[in-house]
Structures are given as C-alpha cells and as structure tokens.
Amino acid sequence: MSGFLERPSRIRRVVAGLTVVGAVALAGFTVLERPLVGVTVFGLAITGVMVAMYRTERPVFDERDExxxxxxxxxxLSLLGISSMLVFPTxxxxxxxxxxxxxxWSTAIAMFVAVLYLIYGAFLVVLRSQR
Incomplete structure (x- = not known):
C-alpha cells in the first residue's frame, strides 16, 4: 500500500476529494455540453475511490463517521424540505x-424533490412497520 494512504484519515480525505472532483466534473462538463467527458472523469474518480477503499487493510470509517x-x-433533508416548502408553492x-x-429544468428539480420525499416517506412507512 502507498505510504500516503496508510492512515484512515488520509483515505477519507482522498475519498471525499475524488467524490467532489467527480461530481463537479460530471455537472460542469454536462453544463458545458461535454457529458461524455464528465461521465469519464466521474467514472475515473469513483474508480479511484474504490481502489483506495479496497487497498486499505483496516476500517476507514467508524461509528463516529456514521x-x-x-x-x-x-x-x-431538513434544509431541502424547508426551502422546498417555501419555494415551490411560491x-x-x-x-x-x-x-x-x-x-x-425547474420542472425537473420540482419532480426530483417530490420523488425524493416520496421515497423518504415510503422508507418511513416500511421501517415503522418493521419495528
């Protein structure tokens, strides 16, 4: 294993950094009408995350991280819910x-938020019924 990636804190930073780079590249290149470049960079970044996680010999994330x-x-979810409660009716x-x-684009955002909260509600119902 690389000396740089021996400590879990460094692996967490690498995972976070690669995830952000991948997500920003995907969004940015999509806006610039270069979606294949964005998907490629995202795929490489997430591959880097998987390699970093696979090569570690001890837990990277613990109960505190969870x-x-x-x-x-x-x-x-709270911030998204409150802002949606104000923005979409307005x-x-x-x-x-x-x-x-x-x-x-605004319709897509509204539909995404609605589906997100429908999924959240479905999980609430299922989890409550199991307990």
Whole structure:
C-alpha cells in the first residue's frame, strides 16, 4: 500500500476529494455540453475511490463517521424540505398569476424533490412497520 494512504484519515480525505472532483466534473462538463467527458472523469474518480477503499487493510470509517453522516443527511433533508416548502408553492402561485413560466429544468428539480420525499416517506412507512 502507498505510504500516503496508510492512515484512515488520509483515505477519507482522498475519498471525499475524488467524490467532489467527480461530481463537479460530471455537472460542469454536462453544463458545458461535454457529458461524455464528465461521465469519464466521474467514472475515473469513483474508480479511484474504490481502489483506495479496497487497498486499505483496516476500517476507514467508524461509528463516529456514521453518526456524522447520519446528522448531515438529517440536516440536508431538513434544509431541502424547508426551502422546498417555501419555494415551490411560491413558484406555483407565480405561475398561476402569469409571473413565472415553468421551464424543463425547474420542472425537473420540482419532480426530483417530490420523488425524493416520496421515497423518504415510503422508507418511513416500511421501517415503522418493521419495528
């Protein structure tokens, strides 16, 4: 194993860095109308993540990391939910009074958020029924 990747903290940084690079490249090159470049960079970055994780001989993420990830997910869903609760009814009202026109991108975002919360609700129902 590479000396640089011997400590779990360094592997976590590499995983985070490669994930961000891959995601930004995918979004950026898609906006620049070069989606195949974006997908290629994303694929290489995620391959790098898998190689780094595979080559480690001890756990990279522990209970503390899981708790931090859980808390970040809670904050993300809360922020997305609150902002959606404010933004989408406002846009729908503006559309109703001819002050806003839904574009394909804004419709896609609205549908994504709706599906995200439908999936969340489905998991809530399933998990509650199991306990």
């Amino acid at each position: 708790q931090i990830s859980r808390e970040a997910a809670e904050w993300t 846009l729908t009202f503006a559309w109703g009074v001819d002050k806003f026109e839904w574009q394909p």
